[in-house]
Amino acid sequence: xxxxxxxxxxxxxxxxxxxxxxxxxxxxxxxxxxxxxxxxxxxxxxxxxxxxxxxxxxxxxxxxxxxxxxxxxxxxxxxxxxxxxxxxxxxxxxxxxxxxxxxxxxxxxxxxxxxxxxxxxxxxxxxxxxxxxxxxxxxxxxxxxxxxxxxxxxxxxxxxxxxxxxxxxxxxxxxxxxxxxxxxxxxxxxxxxxxxxxxxxxxxxxxxxxxxxxxxxxxxxxxxxxxxxxxxxxxxxxxxxxxxxxxxxxxxxxxxxxxxxxxxxxxxxxxxxxxxxx
Amino acid sequence: xxxxxxxxxxxxxxxxxxxxxxxxxxxxxxxxxxxxxxxxxxxxxxxxxxxxxxxxxxxxxxxxxxxxxxxxxxxxxxxxxxxxxxxxxxxxxxxxxxxxxxxxxxxxxxxxxxxxxxxxxxxxxxxxxxxxxxxxxxxxxxxxxxxxxxxxxxxxxxxxxxxxxxxxxxxxxxxxxxxxxxxxxxxxxxxxxxxxxxxxxxxxxxxxxxxxxxxxxxxxxxxxxxxxxxxxxxxxxxxxxxxxxxxxxxxxxxxxxxxxxxxxxxxxxxxxxxxxxxxxxxxxxxxxxxxxxxxxxxxxxxxxxxxxxxxxxxxxxxxxxxxxxxxxxxx
Numbered sequence: 001x002x003x004x005x006x007x008x009x010x011x012x013x014x015x016x017x018x019x020x021x022x023x024x025x026x027x028x029x030x031x032x033x034x035x036x037x038x039x040x041x042x043x044x045x046x047x048x049x050x051x052x053x054x055x056x057x058x059x060x061x062x063x064x065x066x067x068x069x070x071x072x073x074x075x076x077x078x079x080x081x082x083x084x085x086x087x088x089x090x091x092x093x094x095x096x097x098x099x100x101x102x103x104x105x106x107x108x109x110x111x112x113x114x115x116x117x118x119x120x121x122x123x124x125x126x127x128x129x130x131x132x133x134x135x136x137x138x139x140x141x142x143x144x145x146x147x148x149x150x151x152x153x154x155x156x157x158x159x160x161x162x163x164x165x166x167x168x169x170x171x172x173x174x175x176x177x178x179x180x181x182x183x184x185x186x187x188x189x190x191x192x193x194x195x196x197x198x199x200x201x202x203x204x205x206x207x208x209x210x211x212x213x214x215x216x217x218x219x220x221x222x223x224x225x226x227x228x229x230x231x232x233x234x235x236x237x238x239x240x241x242x243x244x245x246x247x248x249x250x251x252x253x254x255x256x257x258x259x260x261x262x263x264x265x266x267x268x269x270x271x272x273x274x275x276x277x278x
Numbered sequence: 279x280x281x282x283x284x285x286x287x288x289x290x291x292x293x294x295x296x297x298x299x300x301x302x303x304x305x306x307x308x309x310x311x312x313x314x315x316x317x318x319x320x321x322x323x324x325x326x327x328x329x330x331x332x333x334x335x336x337x338x339x340x341x342x343x344x345x346x347x348x349x350x351x352x353x354x355x356x357x358x359x360x361x362x363x364x365x366x367x368x369x370x371x372x373x374x375x376x377x378x379x380x381x382x383x384x385x386x387x388x389x390x391x392x393x394x395x396x397x398x399x400x401x402x403x404x405x406x407x408x409x410x411x412x413x414x415x416x417x418x419x420x421x422x423x424x425x426x427x428x429x430x431x432x433x434x435x436x437x438x439x440x441x442x443x444x445x446x447x448x449x450x451x452x453x454x455x456x457x458x459x460x461x462x463x464x465x466x467x468x469x470x471x472x473x474x475x476x477x478x479x480x481x482x483x484x485x486x487x488x489x490x491x492x493x494x495x496x497x498x499x500x501x502x503x504x505x506x507x508x509x510x511x512x513x514x515x516x517x518x519x520x521x522x523x524x525x526x527x528x529x530x531x532x533x534x535x536x537x538x539x540x541x542x543x544x545x546x547x548x549x550x551x552x553x554x555x556x557x558x559x560x561x562x563x564x565x566x567x568x569x570x571x572x573x574x575x576x577x578x579x580x581x582x583x584x585x586x587x588x589x590x591x592x593x594x595x596x597x598x599x600x601x602x603x604x605x606x607x608x609x
Contacts, residue, residue: 019380020380020381020382021348021350021351021379021380021381021422022347022348022379022380023348023349023378023379023380024380027377027378027379027380028377028378030377030378031374031375031376031377031378032374032378034370034373034374034377035363035366035374038366038367038370038371038373038374039363039365039366040365041365102363103363106361106362106363106364107358107360107361107362108361108362108363109361110328110357110358110361111361111362111375111418112375112378113326113327113328114326114327114328114349114353114355114357115349115350115375115378115379115418115421115422116349116378116379117326117327117343117344117345117346117349118344119344122378275330277323277328277329277330278328278329
């Protein structure tokens with residue numbers, strides 16, 4: 001490996017392209033996309049996301065056909081087929097945490113920031129790339145869950161089609177819900193910088209909090225439950241208006257509440273990220 | 279050009295960098311020397327904007343590094359070869375760095391050839407040896423064809439072949455007119471490569487000069503003498519104002535007098551000399567004298583980098599070890 005010359009001038013290829021050497025938002029997005037697609041944990045997590053969402057959705061749909069009670073007007077076949085989202089919100093949460101916490105656990109963050117010291121630019125690009133990956137995967141997953149679930153339930157004549165009111169919004173809403181959960185986790189990862197700690201917090205916030213609230217007196221629950229991130233966000237993938245359930249938000253309102261939590265985590269994370277030593 | 283003014287960094291109770299002011303001039307190799315824990319890495323992290331100074335400021339070509347328009351074109355840094363995602367291939371690691379700064383993809387292949395990692399470029403870096411990791415870190419630093427290169431302890435843990443490779447690389451890069459800022463606790467390494475020295479101890483700047491100046495200013499000239507009339511010469515030397523140490527191998531070390539003075543003294547008084555030689559103090563010794571009071575973690579032996587320090591030695595043997603080191607340096 002003898003080195004004859006270190007000089008490999010950039011003039012040949014580099015200078016030819018205008019702006020070479022100057023980071024732009026687009027260039028940082030390309031970089032972050034390379035990062036997310038070049039590690040195996042991304043593919044494993046996304047595979048688990050698809051399998052869990054579609055698998056549990058199919059199971060829930062099959063369960064609906066086996067019900068002893070006739071299905072009333074509150075039965076939501078769309079939500080039933082998307083039921084896997086109750087679990088896969090945690091899976092996308094794990095990926096959301098990992099894309100940022102792995103920078104810290106591996107030490108990559110130091111290399112990232114010495115090559116791109118503008119921290120806000122890096123985080124914005126990373127969040128955007130993650131959100132797009134989460135949304136696209138979520139969209140494919142939710143449509144797959146929906147169609148498989150409806151096919152299972154059609155035998156019992158309780159299925160719905162995409163053209164029925166609110167159904168398309170709910171299926172796409174499933175992908176939006178996953179994206180927002182993922183960004184909430186990303187924000188927590190940025191705040192805590194520690195994989196296990198951030199994942200524990202995500203599980204606590206999305207899962208345990210909802211269980212804890214169910215232990216509260218019923219009159220309190222009506223006021224508290226709807227504000228829980230998972231409960232609020234879930235409304236975007238339901239199709240039946242909350243008649244007789246005053247305790248939940250309307251779909252887009254609930255989704256906005258979840259996005260609010262994600263925004264708080266992201267902004268707090270970003271403020272600290274810009275201040276802290278890396 | 280790197281310029282620090284009153285640079286200070288405090289971590290809790292520890293003052294890691296204490297009011298440092300220096301500039302790293304373009305076009306040469308500046309060695310950044312100091313014992314472990316002296317604040318070298320912290321200073322480099324401050325230059326790169328990884329840490330924020332408690333007070334003071336440091337600029338790269340007149341601007342804080344966090345505000346430079348073309349970070350990788352300006353500075354290539356290797357702080358820690360393990361600061362990467364082990365699950366990513368070497369190629370993709372370099373690619374994501376190049377992309378972030380809008381550098382062409384072709385540059386990745388070029389630097390891979392430069393450091394000789396082309397054949398393992400598609401392998402995940404988790405399995406890389408220390409030397410390969412170091413080469414990859416250097417490849418990353420060279421991606422932007424930068425004006426300034428910063429290396430933190432680049433030869434740490436490398437085998438002799440790797441050390442030679444890095445040493446030649448730094449010289450070649452400097453010959454191309456680049457600014458090299460390299461830290462080490464290995465004085466011998468600096469002696470071989472650096473043009474200029476910045477020496478720190480306990481976060482404070484204790485020297486800012488050339489290698490030759492550093493040695494001249496911080497070490498006494500010593501003369502090695504062997505004579506069958508040791509007692510007689512010792513008295514003459516003492517009378518002339520010099521001091522004497524026994525070297526343990528039959529020779530005596532005279533300080534405070536030059537070879538000429540010792541030789542004349544012996545001739546005039548008919549003392550037979552079997553050996554008379556100037557001992558050029560090494561950078562190593564000068565460094566130890568200078569930093570003796572600023573070593574953060576004092577050990578029984580000045581083992582750093584000399585290769586002669588034996589951990590088993592008792593504190594009392596310190597002088598002895600230094601002499602052994604010096605004996606090896608006699609020209």
